[in-house]
Amino acid sequence: MMDFKTLAGDRYATKKYDPSKKISNELVAQLKEILRLSPSSINSQPWRFTFVSDQKLKEELAPFSFHNASKLKDASHIVVFSVIDNLEKFESENIASLPEGAIAYYNNNIKPGSEEQIKAWMAHQVYLALGFFLSGAASLGIDSTPMEGVNAAEYDRVLGLKDHKTLFAVALGYRDPDDFNQPSLKPKSRIDIDKVIYSI
Numbered sequence: 001m002m003d004f005k006t007l008a009g010d011r012y013a014t015k016k017y018d019p020s021k022k023i024s025n026e027l028v029a030q031l032k033e034i035l036r037l038s039p040s041s042i043n044s045q046p047w048r049f050t051f052v053s054d055q056k057l058k059e060e061l062a063p064f065s066f067h068n069a070s071k072l073k074d075a076s077h078i079v080v081f082s083v084i085d086n087l088e089k090f091e092s093e094n095i096a097s098l099p100e101g102a103i104a105y106y107n108n109n110i111k112p113g114s115e116e117q118i119k120a121w122m123a124h125q126v127y128l129a130l131g132f133f134l135s136g137a138a139s140l141g142i143d144s145t146p147m148e149g150v151n152a153a154e155y156d157r158v159l160g161l162k163d164h165k166t167l168f169a170v171a172l173g174y175r176d177p178d179d180f181n182q183p184s185l186k187p188k189s190r191i192d193i194d195k196v197i198y199s200i
């Protein structure tokens, strides 16, 4: 298995997928389990992940995906990451079943905030699952694209989400061999290490 630093250098935001290549059921099952295992603050897990493989449904979402429309059409799967939008449900279903210490942390440090602050805290957990997921997909040899460029309200409508709100989506599949964005054709661009990492 490839070491993690090599994976980090090799994964990239895929811009063009090979529409003829689909992810096997076995790997899809592994991707689902990786998402389920994502860490979150106090193990609050305020999320829902919707896997879309049906071509018609992907094409229905494409017009609400801005510059990402072709990824919706060509990628094997789209995973829509949504956050719980019903605080009452979140507290009774997610928080109430946690260990006492976690509940106390929530009641003392999160719950007193405004609704907007609580929802921002929940969304942070979903973004964390994104980072975890992109690495997990790469470890299975699957290409991916995180996509904030989606119309969240339209995604909610098309997917019929009620107590959850779309935050972003991830396209998954296998790259078109000519995808210009792959690291072998376009070297990774990052800020110099001594500008972002400090050792004291």
Ligand SMILES: Cc1cc2nc3c(=O)[nH]c(=O)nc-3n(C[C@H](O)[C@H](O)[C@H](O)COP(=O)(O)O)c2cc1C
Pocket: 011, 012, 013, 014, 015, 068, 145, 146, 147, 148, 149, 150, 168, 188
């Ligand atoms: C939260 C998030 C949202 C993003 N949204 C999009 C998007 O809508 N479309 C797209 O092509 N790339 C999107 N990207 C990809 C970034 O542009 C990309 O990760 C960044 O430029 C670094 O390049 P690399 O991932 O290829 O290393 C997004 C990345 C993140 C983390």
